[in-house]
Every structure is written in structure tokens, then in C-alpha cells.
Amino acid sequence: MSRQTNLGQRPATLSPGAASRHSTRPHRVRRIATPYLLLAPALAMYAVFTVYPIYRQFDISFFNWHIFPGASNPFVGWSNYTAIFTDPVVRTASFNSFLFIVITVPIQMAIGLFAAAVLTDRLPGSMFWRAAVYVPVVTSWVVVSWVFSYIFASQGGIMNAVVGFFAGHTVNIDWTAQTWTANGVIWLLSIWKGVGWSFIIFLAALDGIPRELLESARTDGAPEARVWRHVVLPSIRGAVTFVTVLLVIGAAQVFTQIYEITKGGPYDSTQSLMTYMYEQAFSNFAFGYAAALASLLAVVLFGFSAAEIRILRRQDL
Amino acid sequence: MAIAIETDEAKAAAPLAGTGPGLFGIRKRNRSRMVIAVVLALLSLGPLLYMLSLSFQPNGGLLGATVLIPTHPTIQNYVQAWTENSFSHYFVNSLFVAIATVAITVVFASLAAFAFARYRFPLKELIFYIFLASLAVPNLLLLIPQFLLMDRLHLLNSLVGLVLLYVASNLPFTIFLLRGFFEAIPREYEESFRLEGAGTLRVLVSLIVPLSLPAVAVVSMFIFSASWDEFPIALTMINSASNYTLPVGLADFIGVHTIEWGPFFAASVIATVPVIVVFLISLRWFRSGVSLGAIR
Numbered sequence: 001m002s003r004q005t006n007l008g009q010r011p012a013t014l015s016p017g018a019a020s021r022h023s024t025r026p027h028r029v030r031r032i033a034t035p036y037l038l039l040a041p042a043l044a045m046y047a048v049f050t051v052y053p054i055y056r057q058f059d060i061s062f063f064n065w066h067i068f069p070g071a072s073n074p075f076v077g078w079s080n081y082t083a084i085f086t087d088p089v090v091r092t093a094s095f096n097s098f099l100f101i102v103i104t105v106p107i108q109m110a111i112g113l114f115a116a117a118v119l120t121d122r123l124p125g126s127m128f129w130r131a132a133v134y135v136p137v138v139t140s141w142v143v144v145s146w147v148f149s150y151i152f153a154s155q156g157g158i159m160n161a162v163v164g165f166f167a168g169h170t171v172n173i174d175w176t177a178q179t180w181t182a183n184g185v186i187w188l189l190s191i192w193k194g195v196g197w198s199f200i201i202f203l204a205a206l207d208g209i210p211r212e213l214l215e216s217a218r219t220d221g222a223p224e225a226r227v228w229r230h231v232v233l234p235s236i237r238g239a240v241t242f243v244t245v246l247l248v249i250g251a252a253q254v255f256t257q258i259y260e261i262t263k264g265g266p267y268d269s270t271q272s273l274m275t276y277m278y279e280q281a282f283s284n285f286a287f288g289y290a291a292a293l294a295s296l297l298a299v300v301l302f303g304f305s306a307a308e309i310r311i312l313r314r315q316d317l
Numbered sequence: 318m319a320i321a322i323e324t325d326e327a328k329a330a331a332p333l334a335g336t337g338p339g340l341f342g343i344r345k346r347n348r349s350r351m352v353i354a355v356v357l358a359l360l361s362l363g364p365l366l367y368m369l370s371l372s373f374q375p376n377g378g379l380l381g382a383t384v385l386i387p388t389h390p391t392i393q394n395y396v397q398a399w400t401e402n403s404f405s406h407y408f409v410n411s412l413f414v415a416i417a418t419v420a421i422t423v424v425f426a427s428l429a430a431f432a433f434a435r436y437r438f439p440l441k442e443l444i445f446y447i448f449l450a451s452l453a454v455p456n457l458l459l460l461i462p463q464f465l466l467m468d469r470l471h472l473l474n475s476l477v478g479l480v481l482l483y484v485a486s487n488l489p490f491t492i493f494l495l496r497g498f499f500e501a502i503p504r505e506y507e508e509s510f511r512l513e514g515a516g517t518l519r520v521l522v523s524l525i526v527p528l529s530l531p532a533v534a535v536v537s538m539f540i541f542s543a544s545w546d547e548f549p550i551a552l553t554m555i556n557s558a559s560n561y562t563l564p565v566g567l568a569d570f571i572g573v574h575t576i577e578w579g580p581f582f583a584a585s586v587i588a589t590v591p592v593i594v595v596f597l598i599s600l601r602w603f604r605s606g607v608s609l610g611a612i613r
Contacts, residue, residue, distance in 0.1 A: 032438070039444065042429035042488050046489075054459065122347065125354075128358075138596045140592075142546075143368070144364065158367070192361070256548045278553075281461050290461055291461050298458050
């Protein structure tokens with residue numbers, strides 16, 4: 001049985017059917033062990049690179065941790081955590097992260113759902129339009145951050161040219177150097193790049209609504225708005241929750257676009273929790289403090305995850 | 318091919334729609350939809366087409382160029398990015414990382430998903446939910462302990478180390494998606510395979526995975542683009558230019574040569590084309606892959 005050796009199986013393999021007929025000991029052991037053997041590689045990766053780091057993070061957060069060899073790392077108890085609550089930048093960063101979530105998530109979802117409703121199968125070239133809406137999702141954050149920086153460049157950027165055209169005189173708005181215009185650019189970029197993701201999930205969800213249900217509602221003469229309220233939205237509630245949860249978790253770790261466009265400036269005014277955590281760890285080498293910040297954020301988001309698991313479970317895996 | 322399927326579906330749906338073909342075969346309701354479709358496509362592709370256009374403009378007059386179509390197109394930026402600025406090197410690194418991540422993740426996740434889909438064993442659901450729970454812990458939050466772990470394993474500044482972290486972060490979602498797909502495959506198919514004496518791995522390789530091709534293809538595309546584009550982890554773990562992936566190389570380039578927009582955008586196009594190609598290839602499986610897996 002060369003094909004079995006090719007697949008890395010032991011040569012004496014018998015089918016489970018044969019095993020149950022004879023039920024000899026090695027076969028029973030094999031059958032019990034099989035699922036664990038199948039799980040082993042994934043579990044091992046998961047344990048080493050995800051579970052252990054979670055433990056390690058909590059561990060470090062109680063120390064004044066340095067990474068320099070030979071440096072002492074004194075135990076400081078909860079003081080890293082108490083410091084978080086008096087750190088003014090944490091307040092700004094929390095506010096910015098919160099604002100980022102409540103602004104970008106609903107807008108992405110609204111546009112994504114709208115696009116999914118419009119770009120139906122019946123639309124000529126629907127495949128092309130759908131692909132076009134999704135393409136920004138696969139692009140690199142570094143690349144598109146700089147494309148947007150360039151569009152919003154202060155000296156002769158195309159956005160200033162557009163604004164100048166309508167204003168009737170040349171303008172030199174330094175978009176990415178002022179807090180609120182910079183936030184605006186970051187939000188706009190994130191919405192632009194994110195829409196395609198909720199779009200495909202909603203597309204699949206709308207596709208899953210039984211056609212008869214929609215047809216009967218429409219032939220009853222119900223206006224489109226009512227069909228949406230009473231048939232469409234209830235049918236895709238699962239998808240709406242799924243998208244909300246995953247977008248919020250994604251938005252809570254907004255990093256690259258801020259790191260590339262403003263580096264958190266001017267004066268920390270555009271920091272998010274992730275960019276601030278990163279700066280504390282890898283620029284200031286305050287590993288313990290940054291770990292405490294990360295742990296706290298993880299706990300908050302995990303509360304959110306409880307909801308997520310309940311939702312996914314209700315979806316009948 | 319995918320387009321052909323779509324039109325067939327549209328034809329099949331036409332009698333149900335009730336309205337006859339309007340002007341140019343476009344039904345009346347479709348005309349306003351068409352306008353919206355064009356606007357959405359322009360907004361989505363606009364910034365990328367602008368980048369493409371910039372990459373062909375002569376480097377000197379770049380900043381301040383509001384010319385959307387280059388008057389004197391040149392490929393000089395590409396030549397410079399590829400040869401002088403070692404983007405060819407970063408490209409190869411990114412390709413290695415993305416392909417290795419996809420391959421290892423798909424293999425490990427298929428094995429695990431098969432165990433969840435087909436076997437009963439103690440603690441099964443608990444283990445599954447432990448995997449799922451990590452979807453809620455943003456993996457960026459683990460940057461610090463992962464950095465210390467990589468340091469200890471002597472995997473800092475190593476592409477292999479990067480692959481291991483990417484695999485670990487992509488496993489839960491992939492297992493979740495594939496489990497749903499595997500469970501949808503009728504057990505009877507498997508029985509006949511088993512009766513012929515096929516072992517577990519053979520059933521998986523020759524039956525389950527081929528039947529789940531849409532999900533495997535789509536999830537491979539997700540993983541490919543996620544690891545190709547990944548920035549913060551690579552930025553943290555990789556510290557020598559010879560091991561840069563494209564995003565880190567691009568970010569470093571902009572820091573060092575602030576004015577060289579031409580080669581930067583050329584390199585950006587080089588960094589963007591492969592993910593778009595992979596996405597377009599995966600399109601034909603997209604429909605069934607997403608709808609059956611993510612929100613069945």
C-alpha cells in the first residue's frame with residue numbers, strides 16, 4: 001500500500017469498519033487517538049503562540065519589565081494598572097479608539113449592506129462591480145495609507161486642488177498634521193478599505209433569504225421599505241451581529257493607518273490604544289506598562305467576545 | 318467562468334422578476350442600480366487607479382501632480398524600485414511568507430476541522446470554543462509576549478518565525494470555516510471510501526478537501542492577503558532589511574527617502590498586484606465559499 005505510506009500512515013491501517021468487526025486492542029486505541037492526532041498540530045501551534053503569550057502578558061504586566069539582558073525586572077504589583085487610569089494619553093487614546101469604532105463600524109456596515117442590496121445577480125456585470133467593491137480589502141494598509149496621505153498632501157495634493165477649485169483660491173490645508181482633519185482622513189481610509197468585507201458577508205446573507213419569501217411579500221404589494229423591515233432585516237440578523245462583532249474587534253486594534261499617517265501626532269492627539277501600546281513597548285521599552293494596557297484591553301474585548309461566542313453558537317455550528 | 322455562472326443565474330431568475338427587458342436589455346429598475354454600481358466601483362478603485370497612474374509619472378514632477386493620466390508615462394520608477402531599492406528582495410520574502418502561511422494553515426486547519434466535524438471525543442466542544450474564543454482577542458494585543466517568546470526561541474528577525482505567528486493567528490477562523498463545510502458533506506460518501514480500505518488521511522485528502530474546494534480556495538485567499546499585507550507583527554519581529562517583507566520595506570522606504578514618490582508608488586503597485594491576482598483567481602469559488610462557510 002504505497003499510497004498509504006506516502007500519506008504518512010502506518011502500513012497496517014485497517015478501516016474503522018474492519019476495526020469494529022474485530023475490535024482488537026490496537027485498533028481501538030487508534031480510533032480513540034485519531035481525533036487527538038488530527039488536532040495535535042493545530043493545538044500545539046495554538047498553545048505555544050497564542051495561549052502561552054496570553055499568560056505571559058498578564059505575568060509581565062505585574063513587573064517593571066525591561067528587555068535588556070541583565071537588567072532587573074522588579075515586581076510592582078498592580079501599579080502598572082493604576083498608572084493606566086492616571087495617564088492622560090490613555091484617556092485620549094481610549095477616546096480616539098472609541099470614536100473610531102462608533103464612526104467607522106456603522107458607516108462601513110451601512111454602505112456594505114447598501115452595496116449588497118444594489119449589486120444583485122440581475123445587474124449586468126454584477127461580478128465586476130462586486131469584485132471592484134471588494135478589491136480595497138485585499139490591499140496593504142501601508143500602501144493605501146500612503147496613497148491617502150498623498151491625496152491629502154498639504155502642498156499641491158489633489159484634495160487641496162479640489163477644495164481650492166470650489167473655494168476659488170488655492171488652499172494649503174495640512175490635513176494629516178491637524179488632529180481633526182487627520183482623524184477624518186484615517187476614518188475615511190478605514191471606511192473605504194473596510195466596506196468590501198461587510199459587503200461580501202451581507203451579499204451571502206441576502207443570498208440565503210428564500211426567494212419565495214421575498215416574492216410573496218412583494219406580490220402582496222408591500223412597499224420596498226416594509227419588505228426590508230419585516231422580511232430582509234430579520235432574515236439577516238445573524239450576519240449583522242457577526243459583522244458588528246468582528247468589525248468592532250478589528251476597529252479596536254486600529255494601528256497601521258495611524259502609525260503610518262500621523263504616528264499618533266500631533267502631540268499624541270491621534271493615538272489609538274494600539275499605537276500607544278506599541279509606542280510604550282517598542283519606543284519607550286516600558287514593556288510591563290504596555291502589557292498591562294494590552295491585558296486590560298483584552299479583558300474588555302473578551303467581555304465582548306462572550307457575546308460573540310453566544311451568537312456563533314446560536315448559528316448552529 | 319464565474320461571469321458565465323452569474324448570467325445563467327440571472328437568466329433563470331428573469332421569469333421570476335416579472336418585468337420585461339427595457340432599453341438595451343437593461344430592466345428599468347436596473348438603470349438606477351447601474352449608476353450606483355458605477356459610482357461604487359469608481360470610489361473603490363479610484364485611489365488605486367490614482368496610485369497606478371502616479372507610478373508611471375516621471376519622478377521629478379510628482380508631488381503636486383493633479384494630472385490623472387500621465388502625459389509622459391515612464392517605467393523608470395519600476396526599474397528603480399525593483400533593482401536599486403531591493404523591492405525584488407522584499408517581494409520574494411513576502412511570497413515565501415504568504416505561501417508558507419497558507420500551506421501550513423490549510424493543512425493544520427483541515428486536520429483539526431476534520432476531527433471536529435467527524436469524531437466524537439471528550440472535551441470536543443470545549444476545545445472548539447477555546448479556539449473560537451481567540452477570534453475575540455485581537456492578535457495584535459499579543460505583540461509584546463510574542464516578541465519575548467520569539468526572542469527566547471531565537472526566531473526574532475526570521476521569516477520562519479513570522480510564518481509561525483501568522484499560522485497561529487489564522488488557524489481559529491480557518492478551522493471554524495472548514496468545520497462547517499466538512500460537516501455539510503454527507504457521511505455516505507466517506508463510508509464507501511472507508512469500505513475500500515482508505516485511511517483517515519486518504520479520506521481527507523482525496524474526498525473531503527476536494528469537495529470543500531470553494532471554502533479551501535476562499536480561505537486560502539483570505540490567509541494569503543492577510544499574511545502578504547501584514548504590517549505590525551512583521552515591523553516588530555523583523556529588524557534587518559534582508560528579511561523585510563513588502564509592507565515593512567515600503568514603510569522603511571518612505572521613512573528614508575521622503576521625496577521619492579515615484580519608486581514608492583511603483584513598489585506599491587508591485588505589492589498590490591499579487592493579492593489582486595490571487596483574489597481574482599479565487600472569485601469563481603467566492604460565492605459558495607463565503608455563503609456556506611461564514612454564515613451558514
